[in-house]
Amino acid sequence: MLPGPRTHLIHRPETADSAPSLVIDRPPLARESLSTLPNNNSTLPRPARGRLSTLLLSGGSEPDPRFSLANERTFLAWIRTSLALLAGGVAVDAFLAGFLSPAIHKTIALLLFALALLLGGGSFFRWLNIERAMRRGTPLPLPWIAPLLAGGAAVVTATLISVFLARWT
Structure with missing residues (x-):
């Protein structure tokens, strides 16, 4: 209670x-x-923010909590995707070592690791830019993470397809 x-x-x-x-x-x-x-909720008194929050989220007014929480859920979805890419890189390195040449399986694993790193780091900046835009009442920024993820997945897929086609012909 x-x-x-x-x-x-x-x-x-x-x-x-x-x-x-x-x-x-x-x-x-x-x-x-x-x-x-x-x-x-905007008429209720708000507790003071810490120094870091004030520095990162300066300017504007507090948005509706539902929008902030939706932004946070999207951030966590990007983080889950980043972790899945990381797991994919580990799986490629561990299980395709005997199937592919060392240079190719390490290249694919490193591509997946790099995508995971960029997606995980980029998701924070995406969350921050959207939070700032909501506070300031400006249009939401364009998502650069989605094209990055799509391009990276296309490169990994094209590499795997070309390796499998070369191996089977």
């Missing part, structure tokens, strides 16, 4: 006509019922 709203005990000093007392002071939102709170 979650604890209730934070409360602070404030000691009020004695005055000439009153006895000493302890008063429970609650934050302003704790006094209001939930039904009276506005539905728009």
Whole structure:
């Protein structure tokens, strides 16, 4: 069970006509019922951001949390794809060593590793650029990661096809 709203005990000093007392002071939102709170999250007070967040996400206003969370889910999807490419590179290096020449299987594995590296690193910058665009109300940037991934996959696939065709003829 979650604890209730934070409360602070404030000691009020004695005055000439009153006895000493302890008063429970609650934050302003704790006094209001939930039904009276506005539905728009932008009117609620926001906690201060840290230095790094302020540096990376400077300018603009806080976007709707749903959009920020959708941006984060997309970032995580790119990371999963990067990890799959990394696993593919390991698999090519481990299992195709006897099937392909050492130069070719290492080249394919290195291409997959390089794609994984670029995709993993690029996904952060994609997330950051979209987050900044949402905060500033500017158009979303074009995705350069998708063409990079498509081009890299095409190179790896073309290399494998050419190796298999050369081997079978």
